[in-house]
Amino acid sequence: MKVPYLDLPAQIASLRREIDEALAQAIDHCSFCLGPDVVHFERQFAEFCGVRHAVAVNSGTSALHLALLLLGVGPGDEVITTPYTFIATSWAISYVGARPVYVDIDDATFNIDVDQVEKAITSKTKAILPVHLYGLPCDLHSLLKIASKHALPIVEDAAQAHGATYQGRVVGSFGKVNCFSFYPAKNLGALGEGGALVTDEDTLATRARSLREHGATQRYHHDEIGYNYRMEGIQGAVLGIKLKYLADWTDARRRVAKRYSQFLANTPLRLPLEPPGSRSAWHLYTVRHPRRDPLKRFLEKQEIGSGLHYPLPLHLQKCYASLGYHTGDFPVAERAANECLSLPIYPELSDEQIDFTCAQIHRFFSK
Ligand SMILES: *Cc1c(COP(=O)(O)O)cnc(C)c1O
Numbered sequence: 001m002k003v004p005y006l007d008l009p010a011q012i013a014s015l016r017r018e019i020d021e022a023l024a025q026a027i028d029h030c031s032f033c034l035g036p037d038v039v040h041f042e043r044q045f046a047e048f049c050g051v052r053h054a055v056a057v058n059s060g061t062s063a064l065h066l067a068l069l070l071l072g073v074g075p076g077d078e079v080i081t082t083p084y085t086f087i088a089t090s091w092a093i094s095y096v097g098a099r100p101v102y103v104d105i106d107d108a109t110f111n112i113d114v115d116q117v118e119k120a121i122t123s124k125t126k127a128i129l130p131v132h133l134y135g136l137p138c139d140l141h142s143l144l145k146i147a148s149k150h151a152l153p154i155v156e157d158a159a160q161a162h163g164a165t166y167q168g169r170v171v172g173s174f175g176k177v178n179c180f181s182f183y184p185a186k187n188l189g190a191l192g193e194g195g196a197l198v199t200d201e202d203t204l205a206t207r208a209r210s211l212r213e214h215g216a217t218q219r220y221h222h223d224e225i226g227y228n229y230r231m232e233g234i235q236g237a238v239l240g241i242k243l244k245y246l247a248d249w250t251d252a253r254r255r256v257a258k259r260y261s262q263f264l265a266n267t268p269l270r271l272p273l274e275p276p277g278s279r280s281a282w283h284l285y286t287v288r289h290p291r292r293d294p295l296k297r298f299l300e301k302q303e304i305g306s307g308l309h310y311p312l313p314l315h316l317q318k319c320y321a322s323l324g325y326h327t328g329d330f331p332v333a334e335r336a337a338n339e340c341l342s343l344p345i346y347p348e349l350s351d352e353q354i355d356f357t358c359a360q361i362h363r364f365f366s367k
Contacts, residue, residue, distance in 0.1 A: 001303070001352065001353065001356045002303045002304075003303065003304040003305060003344050003349075003353045003356060003357050004305050004344065005305025005306060005307055005342075005344050006185055006305070006344070006346065007344075007346055007348055007349070008184060008185070008189075010346075010348035011189075011346070011347070011348060014348070015241060015242070015245070018241050019191075019238055019241060022037075022237040022238060022240070022241055023234055023237065023238070025237070026233050026234045026237040027234075029233070031233040032232060032233045032234070033230045033231075033232060033233060034056075034213075034230050034231060034233065034236075035233040035236070037233050037234075037236035037237035037240060038056050038231050038232075038233060038235075038236030039236075040236065040240055041054075041056060041236040041237075041239045041240040041243070042054040042055065042056050042196070042236075044240060044243050045180075045196055045198070045239075045243060046198060048162075048163070048170070048243060048246070049170050049172040049173055049178075049198045050169065050170050050173045051172065051173050051178075051198045051199060051200050052199070052200045052201075052202070052205070053198065053199050053200070053201075053202070053204075053205035054196050054197070054198045055196060055197050055198075055199075055205055055208040055209055055212065056194070056195075056196045056231035056235075056236060056239075057194075057195045057196060057197065057212050057229040057230070057231055058193055058194065058195065058212075058228075058229050058230060058231055058232070059181065059183070059193045059194065059195045059229075060088060060157075060159040060179055060180060060181025060182070060183060060186075060195035061088040061091055061092065061181075061195070062195055062212070062227070062229040063179040063180065063181070063195040063196055063197040064088060064089065064091070064092030064129075064155070064157060064179045064197075065091070065092045065095045065096070065227075065229075066177075066197055066208050066211050066212060066227075066229065067092065067155045067177040067178070067179055067197050068092050068093065068095075068096045068098070068127065068129075068155065069096060069211060070177055070197075070199075070204050070207055070208055070211075071126065071127055071153050071155070071176065071177065072126070073093070073096050073098050073126045073127055074096055074097055074098060075096075075097035075098065076097075076098070076124065077096075077097075077098040077099070077124055077125075077126040078098060078099050078100075078101045078122060078124040078125045078126065079093045079098050079099070079100060079101065079125070079126060079127045079128070079129050080101045080102075080103055080117060080120050080121065080125060080127075080128045080129065081093065081100055081101070081102060081103070081112070081128075081129040081130070081131070081157075082102065082103065082105055082111070082112040082130065082131055082133070082333070083102035083103075083104070083105075083313040083314040083315040083316075083325075083330050083333045084105045084110060084133065084310065084313050084314075084330075084333040084336060084337070085131040085133060085157065085310070085314065086159070086309075086310065087314060087317065087319075088159070088181075089129060089131055089157050089159075089314075090314050090320070092129070093129070098126065099124075099323065100314070100320070100323065101120050101122075101125070102313075102314065102315050102325065102329075102330060103116045103117050103120050103330075104116055104329075104330040104331070104332045104333055105330070105332050105333050105336065106139075106332070107332050107335075107336075108273060108275075109133075109136055109138070109139075109273070109275065110133045110134060110136070110272075110286070110336060110340075111130065111131065111132070111133055111136060111137075111138035111139065112130050112131070112138055112139075112143075113332070114138075114139045114142040114143055114146065115142075117143065117146055118146050118150075121146075121150055121152070125150070125152060126152070126153075127152060127153050127154070127155055128143060128146075128147055128152055128153075128154050128155070129154075129155045129157060130143055130154065130156060130157065131156075131157040131159075131160070132156065132157070132158050132160060132161035132164055132171050132281075133160060134160060134272065134280070134282075134283050134284040134285075134286055134309070134342075135160050135161045135164050135187065135253075135280045135281030135282050135283035135284065136161070136164065136272070136274065136278060136280040136281075137161065137164050137165070137166035137171050137278045137279075137280070139275075140156075140166050140167075140171075140174045141166075141167070144174065153175065153176040153177070154174065154175035154176060155175050155176065155177055155178060155179065156171060156172055156174060156175040156178035156179065157178075157179055158171050158172040158178055158179060158180050159179060159180055159181035159183075159186065159195075160181075160186065160187070160281065160283035160284070161187075161280075161281045161283065162180060162186070162187045162188045162246060162250075162281055163187070163246055163247065163250050163281050164278070164279060164280055164281035165278070165279045166277065166278055166279075167277045167278075168277075172198050173198070173200075176199065176201070176204070177197055177198075177199045177201075177204055177208075178197065178198050178199070179195065179196070179197050179198075180195060180196045180197075180198070181194070181195045182194030182195055182196070182235070182239055183195075186283065187246065187249065187250065187253070187281050187283050188239065188242055188243060188246050189242070190235040190238055190239055191234065191235065191238050192232070192235060193235075194231055194232075194235045194239060195231075196231075210223070210224075210226060211224070211226045211227060211229070212226070212227060212228075212229035212230055213226060213228075213229075213230055214226040214227070214228060215227075248347070249347040250281055250282070252347035252348075253281070253282035253283075253345055253346070253347060254279075254280075254282055256282070256285065256345045256346075256347075256349050256354060257272070257280070257282045257285050257345065259351065259354045259355075259358075260285055260343060260345075260354060260357075260358065263354070263355065263358035264287065264358055264361060267361055267362060267365050268289060268365055269287040269288065269289050269361070270287060270288040270289065270339075271287055272285060272286055272287065282345060283345075284307070284309055284342045284345060285342065285343045285344075285345040286309060286340050286341065286342045286343075287340075287341050287342075287343060288336065288339040288340055288341070289339055289341070290338070290339055292338065292339050292340065292341045294364075295341060295361070295364055296308075296341055298360070298364045299357070299360060299361070299364075302356075302360045304344070304356070304357050304360060305344055306341050306342060306343055306344070307341075307342040308340060308341065308342070309340060309342050310337060310340070311337055311340075312337060313330060313333040313334055313337050315329055315330055315333075316334075343357060344357065
């Protein structure tokens with residue numbers, strides 16, 4: 001049996017007819033950049049997140065960049081974030097000329113350790129940028145308390161957490177401006193690149209719409225320097241179709257996670273958890289073990305895919321050497337990077353594939 005780490009063909013196959021029709025229509029309309037399908041998707045997605053506005057852009061990275069621009073973060077400023085995430089979280093901070101200030105993660109959740117956030121705040125701090133890693137909401141309650149005490153905005157990086165809930169509310173609705181990615185491998189994926197920022201504030205949404213389109217307030221009138229961050233029309237059409245299935249897909253991911261957790265409970269692996277009040281979007285199912293590398297190789301031999309999220313924390317990346325961080329600065333993140341292993345998780349994964357994977361993991365540890 002083969003268990004690919006990701007199985008995009010299976011997802012596409014189930015929707016192929018609907019997607020083909022929507023693409024044919026979009027091509028007939030020739031609304032290739034933004035256009036009615038994108039507007040329609042923005043309305044659907046804002047409603048899904050329980051916010052007033054969604055602004056669709058060409059990637060999650062662009063959404064994060066715009067979010068920090070909207071909040072006026074710039075050169076000389078600091079933004080507090082986690083060193084244990086995909087690098088794009090940090091790119092946004094660098095793109096606006098600010099400095100990423102990392103705070104170690106919580107050992108149980110892989111998310112930013114909120115107990116350490118407050119002591120990282122300085123007079124230069126302009127925002128807090130937490131990530132809901134692997135789809136698990138971070139401790140928003142404590143973060144919002146700290147943020148309001150220091151009058152700092154929160155930007156949620158919800159690129160991995162479409163539809164995850166925290167105390168019954170969908171993530172992406174807690175911070176001032178919050179960001180999603182529709183990269184094909186994400187829980188809601190385009191047929192290429194895509195992203196969105198969401199916000200309740202009318203003025204921020206209006207400015208974001210201008211910034212993504214060359215800073216134009218009306219055609220050929222540019223009040224500020226802008227970007228070409230528009231979402232493509234065909235991506236809006238496809239995302240509009242896929243969004244209708246997202247809730248069911250998330251339930252299916254939950255089923256996979258539950259089955260893994262049952263069948264792996266009596267292995268030496270540390271399993272991911274959901275703290276009370278949080279419902280993960282289960283973007284990834286990431287286990288931990290010091291013998292991660294031999295386990296990964298063993299699974300590969302049985303044709304079971306797995307992934308590393310992430311093998312090198314951001315404070316140790318070469319591109320950020322000038323920030324002056326060293327090995328040992330964030331021991332929890334560094335240990336997680338050495339021990340993490342993401343198992344296949346997607347709605348189409350069958351019980352047989354899950355059971356086979358678990359059986360092979362048991363075999364590895366019984367040797
Ligand atoms: C995928 C991802 C991004 C970037 O999104 P793109 O659409 O690939 O630009 C940002 N942050 C996190 C945590 C991600 O997983």
